[in-house]
Amino acid sequence: MNLYIASIIFIVILGGVIFYLSLRRRLLCHFSTQELVTIALICSLLYVAVLPFKFGLSRIPFIQAFFFSIPFTAVLVIGIRLVPKFGTATLLIFGNSLLAQIVSRGINPLWWPYALLSSFVLEAYFLITKNYLKTLVNTIGAGILRGLVVYLYFYFIAGPYIWHKFYAPWYISIQTLQGVIGSGLGALIGFALSKTILGAYRHGGI
Amino acid sequence: MIKIENFTYSYPNSKIPALKDINLKIQDGEFILIIGSTGSGKSTLLYCLNGLIPHTFGGELSGEVLINGFSPKDKPIREISKIIGTVFQNPDSQIFMLKAEDDVAFGCENLLLPKEEIIERRDSALREIGLSHLRDNETFKLSGGQKQRLAISSIYAMGPSIFLFDEPTTDLDQKGRQDFLKILRKLKTKGNTIILVEHQYEEFLSLADKVVILEEGKVNDASLNKLNQMAIEKVQRVLPCLDNIIDLQGIYFEYEKEKPVLRDVNLKIKKGELVAVLGDNGSGKTTLFKILLGLLRQKQGKVTVFNLINPSLEDLIGKVGFLFQNPDEQLFANSVKEEIAFGPKQLRRKVDLDKYLNLAKFHFFKARHPQTLSRGQRQLLALVSILAMEPEIIILDEPTTGLDYKNWYNLLEILNKLATQGKTVIFSTHNMKAKEFATRLLWLDQGRIITDEILR
Amino acid sequence: MRYLDKDTIFHWLDPRTKIFLSLACACLIVILDKPMSLLVLFITILFGFILLKPPFSYVKLATYLMAIAFVATIISQGLFYYFEPKTPLVTILPAEFGLLGRITGGIYLYKEGLIYGAVQSMRLFSAMLLGMIIVMTTYPSELILGLNRLGVSERVGFMLTVSIRFLPALVEEAKRILIAQRLRGLRLKGISGAFKGFCFLLLPLIIDSLRSARRIALAAEVRAFSGKRTSVKSLKFSLLDWVTFVITSLIIILAIKYRFNL
Numbered sequence: 042m043n044l045y046i047a048s049i050i051f052i053v054i055l056g057g058v059i060f061y062l063s064l065r066r067r068l069l070c071h072f073s074t075q076e077l078v079t080i081a082l083i084c085s086l087l088y089v090a091v092l093p094f095k096f097g098l099s100r101i102p103f104i105q106a107f108f109f110s111i112p113f114t115a116v117l118v119i120g121i122r123l124v125p126k127f128g129t130a131t132l133l134i135f136g137n138s139l140l141a142q143i144v145s146r147g148i149n150p151l152w153w154p155y156a157l158l159s160s161f162v163l164e165a166y167f168l169i170t171k172n173y174l175k176t177l178v179n180t181i182g183a184g185i186l187r188g189l190v191v192y193l194y195f196y197f198i199a200g201p202y203i204w205h206k207f208y209a210p211w212y213i214s215i216q217t218l219q220g221v222i223g224s225g226l227g228a229l230i231g232f233a234l235s236k237t238i239l240g241a242y243r244h245g246g247i
Numbered sequence: 248m249i250k251i252e253n254f255t256y257s258y259p260n261s262k263i264p265a266l267k268d269i270n271l272k273i274q275d276g277e278f279i280l281i282i283g284s285t286g287s288g289k290s291t292l293l294y295c296l297n298g299l300i301p302h303t304f305g306g307e308l309s310g311e312v313l314i315n316g317f318s319p320k321d322k323p324i325r326e327i328s329k330i331i332g333t334v335f336q337n338p339d340s341q342i343f344m345l346k347a348e349d350d351v352a353f354g355c356e357n358l359l360l361p362k363e364e365i366i367e368r369r370d371s372a373l374r375e376i377g378l379s380h381l382r383d384n385e386t387f388k389l390s391g392g393q394k395q396r397l398a399i400s401s402i403y404a405m406g407p408s409i410f411l412f413d414e415p416t417t418d419l420d421q422k423g424r425q426d427f428l429k430i431l432r433k434l435k436t437k438g439n440t441i442i443l444v445e446h447q448y449e450e451f452l453s454l455a456d457k458v459v460i461l462e463e464g465k466v467n468d469a470s471l472n473k474l475n476q477m478a479i480e481k482v483q484r485v486l487p488c489l490d491n492i493i494d495l496q497g498i499y500f501e502y503e504k505e506k507p508v509l510r511d512v513n514l515k516i517k518k519g520e521l522v523a524v525l526g527d528n529g530s531g532k533t534t535l536f537k538i539l540l541g542l543l544r545q546k547q548g549k550v551t552v553f554n555l556i557n558p559s560l561e562d563l564i565g566k567v568g569f570l571f572q573n574p575d576e577q578l579f580a581n582s583v584k585e586e587i588a589f590g591p592k593q594l595r596r597k598v599d600l601d602k603y604l605n606l607a608k609f610h611f612f613k614a615r616h617p618q619t620l621s622r623g624q625r626q627l628l629a630l631v632s633i634l635a636m637e638p639e640i641i642i643l644d645e646p647t648t649g650l651d652y653k654n655w656y657n658l659l660e661i662l663n664k665l666a667t668q669g670k671t672v673i674f675s676t677h678n679m680k681a682k683e684f685a686t687r688l689l690w691l692d693q694g695r696i697i698t699d700e701i702l703r
Numbered sequence: 704m705r706y707l708d709k710d711t712i713f714h715w716l717d718p719r720t721k722i723f724l725s726l727a728c729a730c731l732i733v734i735l736d737k738p739m740s741l742l743v744l745f746i747t748i749l750f751g752f753i754l755l756k757p758p759f760s761y762v763k764l765a766t767y768l769m770a771i772a773f774v775a776t777i778i779s780q781g782l783f784y785y786f787e788p789k790t791p792l793v794t795i796l797p798a799e800f801g802l803l804g805r806i807t808g809g810i811y812l813y814k815e816g817l818i819y820g821a822v823q824s825m826r827l828f829s830a831m832l833l834g835m836i837i838v839m840t841t842y843p844s845e846l847i848l849g850l851n852r853l854g855v856s857e858r859v860g861f862m863l864t865v866s867i868r869f870l871p872a873l874v875e876e877a878k879r880i881l882i883a884q885r886l887r888g889l890r891l892k893g894i895s896g897a898f899k900g901f902c903f904l905l906l907p908l909i910i911d912s913l914r915s916a917r918r919i920a921l922a923a924e925v926r927a928f929s930g931k932r933t934s935v936k937s938l939k940f941s942l943l944d945w946v947t948f949v950i951t952s953l954i955i956i957l958a959i960k961y962r963f964n965l
Contacts, residue, residue, distance in 0.1 A: 071930075072858070073920075074920040074924055074928060075917060075920035077858060077862050077920075078916040078919045078920045079912075079913065079916040081865035081869070081916075082873070082912045082913075082915065083912070084863075084866040085866045085867075085869055085870045085873050086873060086908065086909065089870070089873050089874055089877055090901075090905065092874070111898075111901075112901060115901075115905070116905070116909075119905075119909060123913070132859070132862065136859070136862060136863060136866060137866075139863060140863065140866045140867060140870070142838075143838065143843050143846055143863070143867060144838075144843070144867060144870060145704050146704075146834055146838075147704065147831065147833065147834020147836070147837055147838045148721070148722065148834050148846070149729070149830050149833075149834040151729045151732065151830055202733065203732065203733050203826075204823060204827065205823050205826065206823055207780070207783050207785060208779065209782070209785075212783065230898075230901075230902065234902060234906060234909075238906070238910060238913070241910060
């Protein structure tokens with residue numbers, strides 16, 4: 042119980058710190074209308090990309106981590122590379138979470154900390170590395186970080202303290218490893234795809 | 248009054264000006280028709296009036312644009328939108344809300360008007376444009392024509408006196424165009440200034456006070472008659488053979504119970520025919536194509552294609568080609584050459600790639616990424632990529648949408664050539680001129696074939 | 704799950720109250736401890752769900768989702784239960800079995816774990832059902848308006864509206880792209896096929912979305928969009944909302960008292 046409250050406080054503090062840092066570096070810029078709409082559509086695409094994996098094969102909890110992470114992280118990476126600004130990651134991840142809730146799953150604040158935590162951690166990562174997924178190494182790092190944060194949060198905080206569910210250490214390791222590898226792989230795919238997209242963009246085709 | 252004097256504009260990073268030395272005077276209440284081929288600068292001219300140039304696009308301007316005394320570069324777009332309203336080509340991209348009446352109110356809300364005034368303007372706009380009965384409908388479920396009318400009423404509610412239309416009827420069917428014409432008449436009667444950019448402009452000529460022809464950014468003083476009167480060669484063709492390649496008997500289909508989309512369709516198509524399918528949206532054209540392709544299974548009746556009874560999609564891959572309306576949904580490769588080679592590669596068929604590259608004159612673009620081509624070129628590329636698989640039957644869903652005369656003429660020429668080579672071509676269109684290429688005309692209305700005419 | 708156009712008590716509530724209810728339910732899910740209290744929570748929400756008289760397909764979907772959650776929870780907790788006492792029902796991997804056994808400490812299915820899992824799954828059920836109730840009784844634009852009134856920026860609200868508005872269109876487009884690919888002979892098999900298919904689907908989808916984004920942005924600018932706007936709709940708290948707010952707050956306070964014996 043205490044840990045859950047602690048994690049909420051942690052998220053808020055982290056958010057505040059990032060906000061303050063960004064103001065200092067004058068990175069908090071307004072998004073143009075086109076960027077806002079692009080982010081909105083990528084939020085929807087995040088939902089669409091994961092859709093085929095919702096039913097069927099990947100309902101099996103053991104491999105689920107892997108299969109969800111890949112398309113999600115791929116589209117996320119493409120989105121951030123398209124709008125490499127502070128706040129993009131937060132809008133994309135949290136926006137997608139809200140979207141999925143409003144449209145089908147139902148409003149559930151218990152899922153918000155995942156979204157907020159992973160997005161804040163990513164924003165901090167970008168601020169620290171001063172790099173919005175410009176390089177491959179940075180991208181894979183971001184992917185791995187995302188996977189790590191989401192799965193560790195679930196197994197160490199959300200699981201025991203919200204859902205009162207417990208897991209054995211070996212199981213946690215396997216799942217987290219899958220999540221991390223999946224996210225890393227997704228980031229790789231996203232990076233490769235976004236090269237083509239940005240290329241087409243630059244040549245004025247879009 | 249709108250006054251444009253010696254106006255030249257170049258987009259950023261572009262050496263060639265999009266508009267060169269434009270001089271134009273438009274009085275209040277006039278209806279101006281602007282025509283020209285793709286890339287002639289028509290949309291650019293509109294953007295210079297509504298403030299998108301220079302506020303959103305940037306670029307270099309010289310000369311003057313004055314609207315009722317002020318220049319768009321001196322006012323923010325928000326202020327300009329109170330006087331000039333713009334309706335674009337694609338109705339879907341102009342609707343933001345989930346419910347129709349909310350979308351009409353959206354513009355007024357952005358103008359920060361008080362609630363009571365917004366309600367009044369919204370209800371009046373819905374009434375004037377004739378959408379009051381649809382106000383509670385979900386926007387996703389509206390037809391193309393209804394969506395376009397919704398966009399118009401949203402702009403109307405903002406209270407402009409000048410209306411700009413950028414190819415608004417391209418995606419609309421006959422009924423949509425008729426409804427649009429009625430609205431234009433109404434707007435004109437109320438004294439609004441209207442500037443209309445269109446490809447298919449014949450219907451609007453009678454309403455127009457002035458016609459401006461743009462070519463490569465310059466106003467062209469050529470007379471209308473010279474434009475676009477391309478002789479459609481009536482190619483001498485071999486009579487189609489007597490084999491029926493497609494045979495539909497008693498087809499009945501409904502998506503929802505008690506709402507039939509196709510009723511008792513009987514159709515025999517011979518090898519080598521060039522069939523034009525006309526009909527409003529909702530008449531069942533796309534459903535018919537999907538059933539022909541094996542994507543949908545009819546509820547009643549029998550489909551025979553190539554002597555296969557009720558074939559599924561898998562049976563027809565490589566033998567039947569289908570071109571969707573939006574070419575961007577069909578381009579997957581990283582270069583033009585790769586795109587054309589894609590289909591045959593999947594089918595493991597050896598084809599002469601150069602022949603197909605030449606068909607659309609794509610030799611110079613061999614290595615370019617498909618997405619960097621213009622809309623018309625992408626359409627052509629999508630078609631050629633399908634032709635490269637050498638199917639016997641080719642079905643095209645509204646291939647003429649969004650193309651100007653030059654481009655769809657090229658397209659239809661290719662189709663004509665195919666038909667002479669013995670391929671069977673079926674295409675749906677709203678364009679009355681396109682039907683002159685066909686050998687057979689089908690007219691669908693509410694799921695029934697009401698006309699089946701052999702043209703030549 | 705879609706909005707149901709009905710006239711129930713949930714429809715009368717302000718969207719902000721409903722957001723508060725879901726927050727309250729989240730708190731209760733964390734605070735409540737005893738199986739009996741979890742059951743009471745679940746039954747109350749289930750009662751609300753039934754009150755709405757949802758169509759059969761929704762009931763089927765809800766049951767399906769709850770069943771999956773139930774089975775997954777029972778099995779996972781059955782396997783990983785580590786309180787005492789624990790009596791193994793099924794032995795999957797004895798602790799003495801070689802390397803794996805030593806790492807994992809043996810994998811057994813415990814009876815108490817199964818029961819524990821069953822009880823805990825009620826938390827999931829409550830969260831799921833309440834979420835569904837809110838989606839079924841609140842129109843998306845109302846929900847976004849509620850969020851705006853609670854302090855979420857208008858720009859974010861606009862972004863959410865656009866996402867929701869274009870989602871069905873994107874799904875349709877994805878389907879068309881897949882068909883176009885099949886028609887070009889693309890045959891995808893197995894895991895590598897799924898990866899390839901994903902890449903082939905994503906590229907045209909994203910590029911086309913970028914084009915749409917440009918068009919939509921232009922249309923928004925011409926509609927005077929700037930991030931600030933007034934609203935035709937207004938939200939007002941009614942007596943029902945205040946009553947709900949007070950009752951829910953009391954329940955939470957009681958729950959905290961009860962749980963920590965204050």
